[in-house]
Amino acid sequence: MTAIDDLLQRHIDGPDHGAPEVPTPVPGLHLAIVTCMDARIKVFDVFGLRHGEAHIMRNAGGIVTDDVVRSLSISQRKLQTREVIVMQHTSCGLSTFTDDEFREELEADTGLRPTWAVEAFREVKDSVRQSVERVRRSPFIPHTGKVRGFVYDVRTAALTEVL
Numbered sequence: 001m002t003a004i005d006d007l008l009q010r011h012i013d014g015p016d017h018g019a020p021e022v023p024t025p026v027p028g029l030h031l032a033i034v035t036c037m038d039a040r041i042k043v044f045d046v047f048g049l050r051h052g053e054a055h056i057m058r059n060a061g062g063i064v065t066d067d068v069v070r071s072l073s074i075s076q077r078k079l080q081t082r083e084v085i086v087m088q089h090t091s092c093g094l095s096t097f098t099d100d101e102f103r104e105e106l107e108a109d110t111g112l113r114p115t116w117a118v119e120a121f122r123e124v125k126d127s128v129r130q131s132v133e134r135v136r137r138s139p140f141i142p143h144t145g146k147v148r149g150f151v152y153d154v155r156t157a158a159l160t161e162v163l
């Protein structure tokens with residue numbers, strides 16, 4: 001029994017009935033949230049989000065990478081979102097190693113260096129500021145007047161805005 005098998009059974013037994021009450025892909029709050037893949041972050045609970053209200057983009061760190069810019073471009077230009085939250089968090093896995101260490105590990109194991117940036121960080125606030133700046137400066141993202149960055153404390157649930 002794998003974790004996936006377990007989840008397939010949970011799906012059969014579970015409460016998900018799709019989204020018949022949300023007939024459009026346009027998020028109700030016209031909002032996109034970029035955050036980390038960390039399993040401790042319950043994005044819907046953090047913001048009291050309801051079904052159908054926001055686009056949620058997650059990756060390692062909650063970093064605004066080229067692929068997140070791609071998603072935000074589509075989110076704003078084709079699906080009418082206008083505001084962006086970038087939320088990173090305390091005790092992130094990406095602050096436990098450096099870009100160089102990880103690149104060297106990959107090269108030692110595979111003989112290849114990645115074409116993408118690792119984007120590890122020491123100071124989470126600096127990383128949030130950098131990601132917010134990438135949204136604001138992207139020529140592909142038209143609505144950049146309401147972009148805000150936050151650090152979420154995974155122990156206390158405190159949410160601190162990074163200015």
Ligand SMILES: [Zn+2]
Binds near residue numbers: 036038060092093094
């Ligand atoms: Zn993280």
